Amino acid sequence: MNAYALLACTIALEVAATSLLKASDGMTRLWPTLGALAGYGVCFWLLSLVMKSIPTGIAYAIWSGVGIVLISLIGLFVFKQKLDAAAILGIGLICAGVLVINLFSRASVH
Structure with a gap:
């Protein structure tokens, strides 16, 4: 899978996990808490795979x-x-910074 497509999946998982963390009401609701923890776990694993191809800072x-x-x-x-x-x-x-990185930085090319 393309590293940037994998990064997009990672971002989607992180956003979902963060939303579940909010819904967990301070980790007092079981299912949103478990969903958030699982989402973050998979998210960080995928991010580690992304970092094999894309520089860490980028x-x-x-x-x-x-x-x-x-x-x-x-x-x-x-x-x-x-x-x-x-x-x-x-x-x-922040949006401008992400655009600058992707459009103008040669560091983002792997």
């Missing part, structure tokens, strides 16, 4: 940046959490 920057953006959107639309102007600006800067 993989982690993309993984964390895209994950932050997606979980912020889930927080906004699913959990009805508000984002102020500073949060939106910061998320925009």
